[in-house]
Amino acid sequence: MSIAGDLIRGHTDAIILARLLRSDSYGYEINKVISTLSGGRFELKEATLYTSFKRLEETGCIVSYWGGNGPGARRRYYSITPTGRQTCRRLLGEWQETKDIMDKLLEVEEET
């Protein structure tokens, strides 16, 4: 992994919600997808992932159900709720703003 989790910190929930926005999924798979999408440059640690799931479930952003047994062990699937969609939109907006502000603060060129 080439970037530290601390740099992403605070955006973990957003990442997970953005995934669940596309389709229901389960922990192990989400983790692999994140790793793949980032080109192997970032991976959520399992402990972090499950902490996030718990947080999101407690705040009503997602619900879970034991699901279809494909190969391997049983899976707990997660599904995003209307509240979750709303939260996701908010977090996406916050990310845009974070980017915007950070780019201004790190600007190396002269500000005119």
Next chain:
Amino acid sequence: MSIAGDLIRGHTDAIILARLLRSDSYGYEINKVISTLSGGRFELKEATLYTSFKRLEETGCIVSYWGGNGPGARRRYYSITPTGRQTCRRLLGEWQETKDIMDKLLEVEEET
């Protein structure tokens, strides 16, 4: 302030170094500049700021000296070192990579 410090977490040192890259400065001023540059949307808390200074000084990224008495109380100025410049470059790069990865992970459109 419209965005929480936790969203910036891990990039505080980069922000400060990027400021010192332009010119020596002191805590109070850096804080105000950050607030201004972000359009009032983000401000470093003092405790966070001084924690960061301490960290950066311990790692040899910056040095400090008691400086010119303008109006108000005495000021401790900070100056970036060669090590600091190097670190700053690295952190700037990490920020670019963070953005890149986050944008991929949050992508709402279909990935093709």
Next chain:
DNA sequence: ACAATATACCTCGCCTGTCAAGGTACTTTA
């Protein structure tokens, strides 16, 4: 049949960065 590996989930406890709250001291202004 049995071990190894892969899939899959979960918890505990530490670490680190943020920040609310509190404090000090000097200077300017009313």
Next chain:
DNA sequence: TAAAGTACCTTGACAGGCGAGGTATATTGT
């Protein structure tokens, strides 16, 4: 001479990330 602004600093609590460890099932190789 009191208030407000400038400026610095510390302490302790809190929250999120994560290393380390554990559980259980399914598949694959020998």
